[in-house]
Amino acid sequence: QLQLQESGPGLVKPSETLSLTCSVSGGSISSGSFYWGWIRQSPGQALEWIGHFSYNGNTYYSPSLRSRLTISVDRSMNQVSMSLTSVTAADTAVYYCVRGSGSGVAYWGQGTLVTVSS
Amino acid sequence: QSVLTQPPSTSGSPGQSVTMSCSGSSSNIEINYVYWYQQFTGTAPKLLIYRNDQRPSGVPDRFSGSKSGTSASLTIRGLRSEDEADYYCSAWDDNLGGQWLFGGGTKLTVL
Numbered sequence: 001q002l003q004l005q006e007s008g009p010g011l012v013k014p015s016e017t018l019s020l021t022c023s024v025s026g027g028s029i030s031s032g033s034f035y036w037g038w039i040r041q042s043p044g045q046a047l048e049w050i051g052h053f054s055y056n057g058n059t060y061y062s063p064s065l066r067s068r069l070t071i072s073v074d075r076s077m078n079q080v081s082m083s084l085t086s087v088t089a090a091d092t093a094v095y096y097c098v099r100g101s102g103s104g105v106a107y108w109g110q111g112t113l114v115t116v117s118s
Numbered sequence: 119q120s121v122l123t124q125p126p127s128t129s130g131s132p133g134q135s136v137t138m139s140c141s142g143s144s145s146n147i148e149i150n151y152v153y154w155y156q157q158f159t160g161t162a163p164k165l166l167i168y169r170n171d172q173r174p175s176g177v178p179d180r181f182s183g184s185k186s187g188t189s190a191s192l193t194i195r196g197l198r199s200e201d202e203a204d205y206y207c208s209a210w211d212d213n214l215g216g217q218w219l220f221g222g223g224t225k226l227t228v229l
Contacts, residue, residue: 046221046222047163047220047223048220049217049219060215060216060217063217102151102169103168104167104168104169104174105153105155105163105165105208108163108164109162111162
């Protein structure tokens with residue numbers, strides 16, 4: 001069974017960089033027609049797509065985050081990572097690592113809460 | 119502000135049917151598939167409907183999805199108390215290089 005596990009600091013200071021890693025087990029990020037990415041949810045708010053790395057080698061970013069965001073994959077470690085620079089309190093959210101396809105986002109990590117505060 | 123518009127709340131009694139809507143535009147729902155997710159408080163969302171009206175394995179047939187033009191809807195028949203959750207629609211949008219959009223979510227209360 002595929003499992004996704006997010007890891008990273010739970011607290012980040014304003015203006016600093018938020019970095020998260022998703023470790024994938026039970027399947028390879030190099031196989032299949034899937035995309036691997038991130039979705040976040042601010043407290044009490046709706047889901048917000050951040051971006052993803054596609055099986056075709058393309059990376060897609062939310063237009064609102066594109067200037068601050070980098071998503072990368074480490075095939076040797078079977079990990080997906082994201083880096084968001086110059087964070088503010090508005091970036092406080094639960095961040096989910098996900099695997100999706102044309103059949104939807106069927107796999108979600110448990111989510112990790114990141115708080116931006118000094 | 120979400121580009122996909124959902125009513126913030128809806129309710130129904132056990133056994134009844136409820137339908138919740140998701141309104142989009144010509145760059146998303148009209149030309150791409152719609153997906154629906156169910157989320158219970160404090161947990162990760164779960165895929166409920168994919169490609170407008172398809173149910174993943176394990177999702178009861180009480181849940182159904184449809185799409186027409188720039189709108190989509192999710193119907194739950196035979197409401198149960200355990201259906202009380204937040205429901206999100208999602209669709210790919212072809213603008214600005216492409217992006218996934220989510221609706222603002224509909225909170226379902228089972229009375």
